[in-house]
Every structure is written in structure tokens, then in C-alpha cells.
Amino acid sequence: MKSNIKPKPTIFMIFGGTGDLAERKLIPALYNLFLENYMHKEFAIVGLGRTDYNDSSFIKNLLAGVNKFSRSGKADKEKWAEFSSRITYLRTDVNNEGDYLKMQSIIEKHEAEWSEKPAIIHYLAVAPNFFPIIASNLAKLDSASDCLRTRIVIEKPFGHDLESAKELNNLLSSIFAEKQIYRIDHYLGKETVQNMLAFRFANALFEPIWNRNFIEHVQISVTEDIGVEDRGGYYDGSGALRDMVQNHILQVLCLVAMEPPVNFDAEEIRNRKVDVLRAMRKFGTEELRNNTVRGQYSEGWVKGEKVAGYREEEGVNKDSNTETFAAMKFFIDNWRWQNVPFYVRTGKRIHQKSSIISIQFKDVPHLIFPSQSSESWQQNRLIISIQPEMSIRLQVQAKRPGVDMILNPVDMVFNYDGTYENDSPEAYETLLLDAMKGDQTLFMRGDQVETAWDLIMPVLESWESKKSISFPNYSADSWGPETAEALIAKDGFHWFTLPIKKTDKK
Ligand SMILES: NC(=O)C1=CN([C@@H]2O[C@H](COP(=O)(O)OP(=O)(O)OC[C@H]3O[C@@H](n4cnc5c(N)ncnc54)[C@H](OP(=O)(O)O)[C@@H]3O)[C@@H](O)[C@H]2O)C=CC1
């Protein structure tokens, strides 16, 4: 993220190098960073897994992944040869202490050959039950306590609840310093999410009105048209609240609501974000009843094809009460945001894939133009579209051409397509480069994770204790349960959606 820091020589140890995340995201991201000359010339990638590969069969598999998933398309033959010459495979069982000694010798070999001692990034792309055993074994490596160059990247989910997140934090901090721990949230790597910082704190225009005096309400809506796909086993033990709200949505909310930081330091930004989480109102019995909604999708039709209901998905319990949709109303109890509702919603098998932040401003204090119909009148609204459209729209009222003073809302639009020629990097590219640079700004600090868990625990506990919910309660390809409409409609608002463009639908 910070352009004034350059990566040093680096060794990537990818635990779970043979897995889905490495194939679809990590290796394509590292390859793109290499293509765009962001990597230091001295780097090595070590894939770790139990599968019986040698270097060449491992690399062949990774190439297929790059060809299929990289945003830069099929790999260039020469560039791939150069990139892949840095990749090796080490057959490893994370439970086997002897395998960590082999990692140690790889590190020592590079230390002896390279111009300076490398940064060592242990990337834990394995199931979370392996995080403790890997961390404990890494503690035995000579380099583990070297704060300046050894880093551990932890994939989501970071804990299953507050207690397990605390346990994991305690274990990690007994081995590593906080500045060595990189808890990943890929939403923070998204270009449009990072742009919130630029938009809010590099423009004089918006900050003076960014508060309860001018803003009526805020919406954060992250909807997906896909179901749980092949992750039913994981998802059924998680649900939408844990999978999306506790992490991605609360992190985005923090960027919308944080106070201006005094500088661009990782600690300063993360302090301001955690302040927001600490100020968020806890859910008591009344808020649980009135301000939260959950749902689960049933079968339906998507683009002419019949799709299964959640309970029929592979890996999902046939009478599962796991929510695939969550909506809630939050309040932030501080001077800036008192009484401004923040509505959030997320769900799978929703009619439209779309991640948007909508900020609705208060009405004008006095309207001088008579006879405006309700369709022609819209309070000012700022829409930050994270994906698939990457844009910022400011909806303002304008006079429609004609002899009468008829108003209608129009959009002032900044669209990434058409403004910038280059493709935006994938979230993992930004985050991996930051891990190489040692920049933690876009990674979650331990207290942030725990405060976010603390906030949602009453909702989780309440939902888990009341099993009598009548699921499924929304059909695939709908906008979620009707109660989610009611949650916002009872305050006089409605969920904002962007019109679907043909290209948005796969
Ligand atoms: N896939 C995705 O899109 C996303 C994944 N994540 C997170 O990333 C992590 C990995 O997910 P994903 O790649 O999908 O999982 P996969 O099941 O595809 O991969 C799991 C990996 O763990 C390795 N592994 C399992 N047991 C051992 C062992 N005893 N010793 C050594 N290696 C072992 C497997 O290697 P082998 O089989 O060769 O032993 C494999 O490489 C999870 O925490 C997940 O929540 C987060 C966001 C998105």
C-alpha cells in the first residue's frame, strides 16, 4: 500500500501450497507481482503439503492454476520459466517436527547465498485447526523471534467465537510479536475499499459533512449470487455472520466511520478503526429482537437453471439452521454518529452480486420548488460501489430540461473503468506485497479481531440458542427474507441497489 517502502529479499513458505487458495489466489498474485517488477530479485517460494509432488509436478499444477485464474491471463512462457525457477516443493506434514528442520535448512541456504538476510513469510493457507500446531513448531526455528524479518500470515477464519479468537491470539503472541502477525481480511486489499481512505482524507469536501448533522443513514450491502458451492462443510459450521459480518463488513464499516487519523501509520489507522468497534452499541434483548434478521435460501431458479436449496448442498446438514443471510442495524455511540443507523446485510444466492456502501444525506431544510413528485425527489446520496462496478456516485438533484422547474436525481460518477487504463490489482496482490514490505496497515490487529467478535457474540449466541427459526425463508435469486426489507422499511428507508448491467451477470 505504501509506495515508499520496497520489499527486501523474501522467502515465502506456503503451508497449504497444494490447496485451493494457493492455486486460485496466492500463486497467481505472486506471479502478477513478479510480472510487474514488485518482487525483489532475490525471492523464493516453498510450497508445503502432504501430496506426493516433486518440484516439477508441483510447478506444473501451479501453472494450470495461473492459466485459469490469473487476471493477466495465460502465463507468458519465458516469464513463467523465470518465475517458477524460484519455486520448490517440500513434502511436509505440519504435525511432523522433523519437517520444520528441513524448512530451516532451506532458509539457511538462501541466507548464505543472497545479498542480505531475507524476510521469511510463513503463510498459513491451511484449515484453522492447524494454526496452533504450525505456530508452535515455527517457534523452534532460529529465525522465529527475529521481529524484523519473520512474519506469519493467518488466513480466515480467525477464531470461531470470541473465546477461540482470544486463545489463538494468546498463543500467537506467546511466540511472535504483534508486528510479526498478519491477520488477513481480503476485503481490505480491494482497491475500492482502500480508496475509502483516499476519498475521505484526501478531499476537503466531504469530511465537514461526514457526521450526524448531515448524514441520515448508512448502508453496507454485500450480496452474492452464488450459493455455498463446494464449501458447504466449512460454511455449515460458520454461517453468514461469522463468514462475512464479523470480519469483512465490520472492517468496511470502520473505514466509513473512523475519525481522521493524524498520519498514515499502520498503528494510527488501526487505532482509529478499533475506536469505532469499541463505540458500537452492544446488542441487548431489545436490539436482538428488533435490529437483527437471519435467513436461509431454498431452491430456486437462477438464469433459467434450477439450483438447490442450502440444506440440499453438499456438506450441509439436512436440517441445518445455519444462516446464509444476515442483516442488522448498528449504532455507533460517539459524537460523530449518535443516532445514525448503519444497516448492513449480506447473503448468498441473492438476485445480484454487489458490494456497495450507500450514504444517504439528510433532506434539505426547506424546499423552495413546489409540486415535486416523490419519484423526482431523492435526498443526496453517495454510493461507493466496491464490486462488480468499481465506482463512486454522488446523487444530486438537477433541473430536468424543459420549461417547467421539474427536478430529478442525477449521478455524478467516477468509474474506475474509463478513468484508469490499468487493471486494478487483485486484493491478494496488494496484501502479499504489503506482507513482503512489512506494512500492516491493511491487516487486522489482535484487539480489532477480538472487539469485532465481542460485538457479534450476543447475536451468535441468541441465534444459536433459538433453533425454532423457520428455515428456509427466502428463495434463491430473491433479495433475501422479507423481514430484512421490514428491518429498514420500518425506519422509512429501503435497501439501495445499483441497476444490473449486462456485464455484471456471469
Ligand atoms: N479457498 C479459498 O477461496 C479461501 C480459503 N481461505 C482459507 O484458507 C485456508 C485454506 O483453504 P483452502 O486452500 O481452500 O483449503 P484446501 O482444503 O484446498 O487446502 C488445504 C491445504 O492444507 C494442506 N494440509 C492438510 N493437512 C495437512 C497436514 N497434516 N500437513 C500439511 N499440509 C496439510 C493440504 O495439503 P495436502 O492435501 O497436500 O496435504 C492443502 O494444501 C483455510 O483456512 C480457509 O478458510 C480463506 C478465504 C478463501
Ligand SMILES: O=C1O[C@H](COP(=O)(O)O)[C@@H](O)[C@H](O)[C@H]1O
Ligand atoms: O471471505 C469470503 O469472501 C467471499 C466473498 O468474497 P468476494 O471477494 O468474492 O466478495 C465469500 O464468498 C466467502 O463465503 C467468504 O468466506
